[in-house]
Amino acid sequence: MSARSIHSFSELRRRARKLGPKRVAVVMADDDIALAAVWEALQLGFAHPVLIGDDANIRRVASAGGLDELIRRSEIVATDQPAVAAAEMAGGGRADLILKGHIRTDALLHALLNEEAGLRSGRLLSDILFYEDILSGTKRLIGITDGGLNVAPNLDQKKKIIHNAIEVLHCLGFARPKIALMSATESISEALPSTAEAAALTEFGRRGGFGEADVFGPLALDNALLTSAAEAKGIRNPVAGQADCMVVPTVEAGNLLGKAVKYFAGSQCAHVVVGAKVPILIPSRVESVDDKINAIALGVIYGSR
Secondary structure, three states, X not given: OOOOOOOOHHHHHHHHHHHOOEEEEEEOOOOHHHHHHHHHHHHHOOEEEEXXXXXXXXXXXXXXXXXXXXXXXXXXXXXXXXHHHHHHHHHOOOOOEEEEOOXXXXXXXXXXXXXXXXXXXXXXXXXXXXXXXXXOOOOEEEEEEOOOOXXXXXXXXXXXXXXXXXXXXXXXXXXXXXXXXXXXOOXXXXXXXHHHHHHHHHHHHHOOOOOOOEEEEEEOHHHHHOHHHHXXXXXXXXXXXXXXEEEOOOHHHHHHHHHHHHHOOOOOEEXXXXXXXXXXXXXXXXXXXXXXXXXHHHHHHHHOO
16 A cells, blocks of 8 residues: 555545545435534535425424524525436536435436436446455455446446545545455366456556556455465465455445445445546435444545645
8 A cells, every 4th residue: 555545434534524524415414414414524524515305304303403503504405306407516516525315226316317317428337345454453444346236247337436445545545455356266167268368457457557557466355455365275365364445346246345344343334426527425224323434534535636
């Protein structure tokens, strides 16, 4: 990792504070967790909340949570089409990032990615999640992509997912991020197409296709994160055992891995959808206030590129 890279969520928030505040459009903002998160982000200095949705419901939920001061310090956009309003605001330069509130992800993305919204950039959208890893004995942020949008990406789509991840990691100060191409094994097997694709992507990266990044695979989970496991398997590559980001073969793998680091390892998380003209934050409704604050900080940093 670069000496300038961000190692923890506390560092992520400090970096965001230097770049903010950014206008955070909360879609269907009558959501207690989302409101608590933008209130904290406002107090930390990196968010200016724009609360979109049913005015009465937003005020009711905020008051129930003791957040009347948030209402006084936020912009409220009353509408019965909050996703459309958020898209129009972001497309018109009146919002810097979009945070999902009490709305389904598919409904939000449908409105945001409508051609008339003006948020499409021509790039593939993908989600990158970060968690705090401690396996090496030192806390560091590690990414997982894509556990949110692309169900079974083909080789070309995986190239785009990797490019998106590298862009985010560069924003976080990783001068030459180490990207691990994940599978169930580090050996190439006809029974596992993801291993052959990983080998092809590795060769593409070796020829300079991914720019300033080391991209290598296939790797299994242990030898992507643990130097001792990589050494035991005789894998010699800068990525092995020291991955900054893991590229999973399918959305199921990414979703399960992301939930495992949260619920089994107890890590906070943050994730952002990249590829549109503004960062889109689609945290699960069960993610914590801290997770959503982290996501806002991540969106602020990425949106300041």
